[in-house]
Amino acid sequence: MRIAILPTPEDIAVVAADRIQSLLERKPSAVLGLATGSTPLPLYDELTKRYEAGEISFANTQSFNLDEYVGLPEDHPEGYANFIHRFLVDRVDFPKGAAHGPNVWTGDNDQAAANYDKAIRDAGGIDLQILGIGADGHIGFNEPGGSFASRTHVDVLTEQTRRDNARFFDGDITKVPTHCITQGLGTIMESGEALLIATGAGKAEAVRQLVEGAISARWPATILQMHPNAIVLLDEPAAQGLELADFYREVWVKHQA
Numbered sequence: 001m002r003i004a005i006l007p008t009p010e011d012i013a014v015v016a017a018d019r020i021q022s023l024l025e026r027k028p029s030a031v032l033g034l035a036t037g038s039t040p041l042p043l044y045d046e047l048t049k050r051y052e053a054g055e056i057s058f059a060n061t062q063s064f065n066l067d068e069y070v071g072l073p074e075d076h077p078e079g080y081a082n083f084i085h086r087f088l089v090d091r092v093d094f095p096k097g098a099a100h101g102p103n104v105w106t107g108d109n110d111q112a113a114a115n116y117d118k119a120i121r122d123a124g125g126i127d128l129q130i131l132g133i134g135a136d137g138h139i140g141f142n143e144p145g146g147s148f149a150s151r152t153h154v155d156v157l158t159e160q161t162r163r164d165n166a167r168f169f170d171g172d173i174t175k176v177p178t179h180c181i182t183q184g185l186g187t188i189m190e191s192g193e194a195l196l197i198a199t200g201a202g203k204a205e206a207v208r209q210l211v212e213g214a215i216s217a218r219w220p221a222t223i224l225q226m227h228p229n230a231i232v233l234l235d236e237p238a239a240q241g242l243e244l245a246d247f248y249r250e251v252w253v254k255h256q257a
């Protein structure tokens with residue numbers, strides 16, 4: 001795992017966008033894994049800016065969202081398919097139908113989850129997976145206690161996650177769905193590169209566990225310690241609990257040299 005501790009979320013967005021841009025230059029047909037939540041929004045703004053400047057194109061790219069709520073109407077603005085269209089897909093040049101998400105509206109969510117996992121495989125797998133992290137250590141919506149080997153599946157959200165996400169639902173936890181379909185940890189681990197972004201002091205404990213804690217289902221993101229190509233981009237508040245922060249800074253600088 002490589003760790004960068006950067007001054008601002010905008011600096012993080014530039015580093016993450018550089019990695020995506022260089023991937024798309026090498027492989028225009030790359031498959032991107034997209035995260036929702038507020039953390040990746042500066043990155044999506046940066047990618048949009050580069051698209052508008054003619055520096056990056058998604059014209060041959062496909063994307064797969066990490067997860068989707070179960071129980072929202074298909075046109076709900078906080079549904080993750082709609083969220084990702086609003087903040088990235090509709091602002092750049094993805095071809096029509098190239099941005100995928102779990103289809104939670106078929107009436108058979110277990111089958112939909114299996115189909116989604118297969119669709120990722122059929123697309124050749126995810127080249128670069130963008131990840132946020134929940135305050136309880138979840139990635140995608142893989143909550144504590146889930147299997148490290150899990151494939152895309154139906155899952156239940158913790159009360160903490162529903163409380164954290166209530167801000168997107170008029171601050172009312174009762175409006176936050178209780179279930180989701182999420183890429184499994186096993187699915188996420190097959191991505192060619194995992195790029196996790198965490199900003200703000202509210203993520204400091206989850207980041208401490210992710211980077212320096214024991215690998216444990218209690219903190220699902222810790223499985224990324226076993227990912228051969230994982231990069232963790234942090235701002236100072238998110239990095240404040242890291243014992244070896246100075247060492248990570250040194251390694252990051254030497255890697256850039």
Ligand code: GLP
Nearest residue numbers: 036037038039132133134140141
């Ligand atoms: C959400 C999403 C995750 C996201 C995380 C953090 O519930 N399912 O993919 O990374 O929780 O969200 P935020 O970036 O808003 O803090």
